[in-house]
Amino acid sequence: MPRGSASAREPLSRGRVLRAAIALADAEGIDAVSMRRLAEGLGVVPMALYKHVADKDDLLDGMVDTLIGDMPALQAPRPTQWRGAVRDTILGARAVVAAHPWARRAIETRTVRTPAVLGHMERLTQLFLGAGFSPDLTHHVMHLLGNRIWGFSPELFNDPGGAPSPTKRRTSGTPDPQDYPGILLIAADAQARxxxxxxxxxxxxxxxxxxxxxxxxxxxxxxKWASDAARDGG
Structure with a gap:
């Protein structure tokens, strides 16, 4: 196929570039996404991409924005049903992130609050405000939820690759399991369940x-919690 023939059938656009980048990341991982690889897949020269994405950071921002656009935006039918709407919105975000193994890493490394990012935050904020939450409580609840609004939570010493690193490093000694009876108890109980x-x-x-x-x-x-009362010990 001559270079550019695919583009002639379907004009290149920012949306098409971003979806192609997402497909490449899904297939080969986020590190495989480069302007050269993306251009090859789209059948265009790399310079053609720069009409739609400014640079690699803009590409990654756009990929994240595209996934955020795929996240559900639910409205609480009544103020008393805010919890179900918040829960379903966040679990919907989790389903989108889970479908793209590279997405968590990409979201965590983004530093720009794009309109898509702010829009997702705004939708959740409005679910709380619409239920009668004060702006004060809503502010602190959003901090409390943290990265969970994007569908993942911070984990201690969690290896995102799912496999132990083969690299050997110096340690202060081999832990003796008997020194950690609480952890052993939890592990044994979890295994039994x-x-x-x-x-x-x-x-x-x-x-x-x-x-x-x-x-x-x-x-x-x-x-009727308020942050000033909490600071004063109320």
């Missing part, structure tokens, strides 16, 4: 944490 399972059930843990957070948020809302 999920025989044969490898690692934690991340979807369950995410949903559990989100439920606990929203339970606490609902309690604060009912008590």
């Amino acid at each position: 999920r025989p044969g399972a490898v690692g934690c059930d991340e979807d369950f843990e995410f949903d559990f944490a989100l439920g606990v957070i929203l339970d606490g948020v609902a309690r604060l809302h009912r008590s």
